Amino acid sequence: MNSTSGISPATTAIDAPQDLLIVLRHAPHGSSWLREGLDVALVAAAFGKRVGLLFQGDGVFALLQGQSSGPLAQKGTHPQLAMLEMYDIEHLWVSEAALAARGLPVDSLMLPVTSLEASRIARLMHSHPHTLIF
Amino acid sequence: MLVHAAPYSQQGALSALRFANAVVERGHRLSTVFFYHDGVHNAxxxxxxxxxxxxxxxxxxxxxxxxxxxxxxxxxxGLRRGLVDTGEAARHGLNSHSVEPPFELTGVGQLVDAMLENDRLITFAP
Structure with missing residues (x-):
């Protein structure tokens, strides 16, 4: 089972391993994990590496629309996510279970993503020898 | 090796160093330790x-x-957390520095290169 929102069918290809898989497991606010993980993704892409992103756990909150810096006074990661396409980061995967646990429908997210069930996430990680987890 | 854990606050930093020593003792080459996130405080x-x-x-x-x-x-x-060498201190008008050789401030691109050039990357998070 997988479902894709938006218009990018390329994001469904989990069998086309990227040079680097970055797993994002933290929410945009409250820590710098997400921002520093995305920084690695953008830099790697700028150096010509093919980068895929997997949003797991609270990392799925990064994909919510309508975020701003808000009362926590952190910059937020919205602007970085908006730049992914410019850096040719097109392979965006998200944990189906993480979305469901948080009541987030996949078509409510700000970017076209492919949602994956647990067994496909295992396959995805297995197919990427270079993985960084944030 | 990638170190995200801060020294003394979290076990990850000490575990990373112990693992590094064990790796070298077993005759492996440890080419690079990259300090990121709160791990930069190790420098x-x-x-x-x-x-x-x-x-x-x-x-x-x-x-x-x-x-x-x-x-x-x-x-x-590093810059965000007050880890600056003499060059960065001068550039940012700071009157002291906190990073000295053999630690080197560098871009995160070096992490990506190290990851792709070496056989293994081991991450130590908090």
């Missing part, structure tokens, strides 16, 4: 732990001295 030249505690800074420097391991610190993560 502070101003750490002054009590004498009867593990001397983490000495441990990192010994890896460099004895095995030529590069000690790379993410410059963006």
């Amino acid at each position: 502070s030249a101003l750490m002054s732990p009590p004498q009867d505690e593990v001397q983490l800074a000495d441990g990192w420097k010994r890896l460099h001295r004895e095995g030529g391991t590069q000690l790379l610190v993410c410059i963006a993560a």
